[in-house]
Structure formats: structure tokens, C-alpha cells
Amino acid sequence: MEKNILKILIAGFLLLQILSCKAQQQQYPINTMPFELPPNSYIKDLDNELDPYIGIWSAVYDGKQITLYINKAIKKNFVYRNKTYFKDALIVKYTIKDSMGNILQSTKDSTDDRRNFITNTVINTVSNQLGLYYTGTDCGIGWGNIEIKKLDSARFSWSYYPNSTTVNTVNCPNAINKTIYLPEVENLIFIKQ
């Protein structure tokens, strides 16, 4: 009998510990920089500011049909320098077709969040601007910022600002694909489908 009571007490103590650990996960507003936060922090879209960008959007540039599939992932896990954090994030997947309708690149069904992956950095609801970053292709080539400015409920403009990457035989020893298919242009208008 005494043994049973002891077991119940231990189980109760463990449950409390688990609950208290869960309760310790800190939540932060959507524009919080994740890099210096404690592990397992949660950057939450408290006011659903990301929602207006959700949808399928398309544009034509340089003869290519670009379709963006923007979804909101709730509490998606990210890893930075071996530290996990969670974030309500817009995930931008895309398909780019040439003028003949042939697919040049598509990340629509990709689960890779290290290559050709796009998600949000900061959002400014006053100016209706959304910052995104693009991881680039192999060895990060093409990584950079994308700025989306919401013009109205059915249109936004897209500007992509790729950065420089230096590779050498140590940091990127293998053969790589350097082709960037995203439209490198400012103020390209996308229409909601």
C-alpha cells in the first residue's frame, strides 16, 4: 500500500515537472530576432499579421511563369547553430515554368528547408511590407532578401536582392548548381489566384 502511494507521488511529481517545463517555453512577438533567444523559444504571430499573404500568387517575368504558394506553418521548428527555436512562419514554395510550360524549377513538394527555401524575417504592418529570406541553392549561392509590399488584397510587389557568396575548395568542395531561377527584379507585380 505504502509502495503504491510512493509510486503515485513520484508519478505526480514527474507530471508536474513536465508541465512546468512546458510552461517555461517563452513566447516572443513575430519580429523577434531568433539568434540570441533561449533554446526552444517560440516566436508567435500573436495578431495574425502574416495571414494576408497566404495564398497562391502568380506573375510573368522574362517569359517565365512564376507561381508562389504561400502557407503559414504554425510553430515550425528551425535550427540555428544547433539550437532549436519555433516560429509561426510563412513558407513560400514556388514553381517556375518557361514560356512553353516546361517546369524549370519547383519546390512545391519539397520538404528541404536548407536549399531553395523561403520564409519571413520581419513584417511591417504600417507600411504593408514583408521581409523574407531565401537560402539560395547549393553552397548558399543566391541567398538573399526578398521584399514583398502588399498593394491591395489581390496584388503585391516582389523585389529580390541576392547576396554574394565566396566559395573555395574548403567550404564548398563539390560540384554545385549555381543557377538561380527566382526573378531577380524589383517591384514585380504578383496577382492573387
Add this chain to the structure above:
Amino acid sequence: MKKNLSVRLLFGAALVASLASCRSEDFLNSHEEAPPSKFRVFTAQKDETINYGKGFKTLLEHYDDIHKVQHTAEAVRNALKNSLETTGEYVEMNIRSQDFKTKTNERYTLFPLIKNQQVDGIIIAVLKENETQVEFLKMYPEAENYSEMLKLFREVYLKNTLPQRLAAKANGSCSSDGTPCDTGEVIITMPGAGGGYTGGTWNGDTLPAGGCLPYDNCLNPEGGGSSGSGETTPTNNNAPENPCEKTKNLMQKQEVKDVVNDLRNHLNSGTGGEKGWRLNKSGPPTQTTENGAHSVNFGDPSTMNGGYHNHTGTGVNMFSSTDISTLIEIVRYQNIGNAGNGYMGIVAPNDIHYIMYFNGSHSDLPIDSYNERDLEDWNTAQAYWKDNLRVFERTTYSTNDGKSLNSKGLEKIFFKTLKEMGLENKITLQKVDGNNVFTINLQSNGIPNELPCLY
């Protein structure tokens, strides 16, 4: 008999060769292991008592003089005499505390830091490492008795410069052209900062911690005083170039001039894309291969002294983590003792031109090379910082149109990246603007500051 003689001769020759090889190895070892020299100014003659405060004054004024930099009132006066630009802050070496000694036998003296003709902080001059290393630190305001000591410095400074202020009748300043006030020599008895000293690097780029060599003040020049970065000097005792001298010399090299001009022409041509040059250890510079719209491939870093490439102007026109990692690999393959020789430069639209050096020794390098995953993480971080700075700290760090970062924003990102890469204070950043060179430091308020090189 002949055979015996030959064998004996061969054996003898081998023995002599072996001994000679041991001797030369011993000689090398004894040379490498020579203890760092002490400073002349901190060495007592007969029954003389060492005046550490005076010694620090002599050292820093002489350092300014030989390296053409300004850390002291004396150097600022000399610069003004020669119609040169002056720095915003300097140490008044004529006002100081008594000399302190820590439990570990380190010596230190406090001096007031002057900014806008007022005492703005406290500099700690430290003699350490068995009296073979000198360092100048800026005292943290959190240090014990800081406010009291600052107040004492301020009172003496104001009192001793009052006659000049009254005579000048100009805004309460000693002079209208910024000439430092003449304070006379004053030694103030200070309470000290709790038995030790608490401060951070002050002007680490132009005044690194180091041994007697950069101060030209070795008691035993053959003994091997250490250089500015604290590393032992392996085969030569030449004082290391400071970053300003280094960049000046580099910019005068024809091959570097040609490379920079070529990259500028490439940017102006409108061709687009990136282009790079390897400054090889042997032979003339060669172009990088497999260049792309937003990438260059430097190939094997072990055969390079430096690298230059252009940024296209679309992104962050500052060294990326991949640029920094390439510098680290170049440095890894420099000769021991010459880690600071490796360099990386970028040019970008709007006359942007930056250069960076590693300012530690080989032992300060990251043990492992950075991997692809690390570099991707830092790319992500740079992208985040860019958006954060240009959107939420626009007035300080953004260009007027809010699309990209101004020079302060670019430099801020660079220093944040260094910190994330574990390279804080290990890389010197310089901006080249025509014939002018600026060393970029991060101020205590976190905003980058340009310190002009004075030649």
C-alpha cells in the same frame, strides 16, 4: 682495409651530420623559446624606484609617434601642428592615478580619457605577463568606485584648465581649434577599483595589447619581445605593421591597384555578375574561375596571400560569412608568425571598398574550417539583420530609400557576423575611400565608428 676505412668514414660523416642537425635544431629551439623581453621604461637603474605611470606615458606617446596614430594629447597637438585631422578622443597622460599592483603582480595606472574637452572615461594602462606585455583598457562604468574616480579626474581637469578657459573665453574651451588643454602634471590618489581592474579593449585595432616591440622599448632586443597581437615573433624582430600602414602599403602595390581598377571597370561596364582575383603567393594575380551572377570561386586558398572580388550591389555590400571563411583559410596557410599577412578585399557600387585582415596569431584561428551548414546559418542571420536594421533602425542604419543599408549598417552586420563566427576582435576591418583609409571599430554603444588613418 679499404672497405673498413670507407665504412668508418661513412659512419663518421653520418655522426657529424647527425650532430650538426641536432645543433641546428637546438639553435632553432633556443631561438624560438627565448623569453619575451621586458620594457626599458619599467626596468630600475640601481636604487631607482620604477615610476609606472611615467613609463606608460613614455610608451604611449612614443607608440603614437612611430605608428603615426593618435591616442595621447601629445599626438593630437603634433597632428594639429602639421594640419592633420585629429581624433575625437585621447588620453591625458599628464593626469594620472598612483600606480597600483594586483595580487598577481600586475601593475596598472589610471588616466582620464578626454572627449570634447571633457573627461569622458577612464583608461587603465596595464603591465602584465611578468612585465612583458602592455595593454590599454577602457574601464567599465560598472567597476567599483568608477563614479568617484571619474569625478576626481573631472575636478582636477577642470581646475587645471580653468585659467586657459578663462583666457580663451571661447565656449569654455581651452582653444577653438581643439588643441588639448595644458593640464600640468598631476598625480591623484584614487581609491582603485577593488584590488583589480575591470575594462574592455580600447582602440584595439590601432593599439593592440602587446610586448615591447611595437613600442620600440625592449630591454633586450635579442630576447624577442612579442608583437601587437601577443604572439611570439618567430624569425624576425621587426615591429608589425599597424593596419593603416599595411593597407597603405597594399594600396601602393601595382598588382593590387590593377585588380581594384579591373573590378571597378567591371562594375561600371554593366556586364553584371561577380568577378574575383586571387593574389597568389607566387606569380601574378589570376582571375577566379567559375564566377557566377552572385558567386566567385577562389579555388585553393593555400596558394594565396589575398583575394579581391566585387559585390554586385543588390545585397549586403559587406563581407559575408563565406568571404570571412575564405580569409580564415588563406590565413591558415600563411607562414607561422605572419598570420596578419592574409587579406580579403571587396569593391561594390557607390565606391564601396573594404579590406579585412586577421589580427591574431595562428593559435587564435578556429581549429576546424567552417562547414557549409555553419555558413548557411550565418547567411540566414545576415539576411535577418539586414531587414531588422533597415526597417526598425532606419534612421541610423538604412539608406534614405529604406531598401538597403548605409555604411554603418553594413559595418554593424560585419561585426555581428564576426561575433557569431567566434571571431570577435580577431579581424580588422578597414574602409578605403580614394586615398583615405579608415579603421572601423565598434563603439561601446554598438554603433560602428570610423577612425581615419593619418599618414
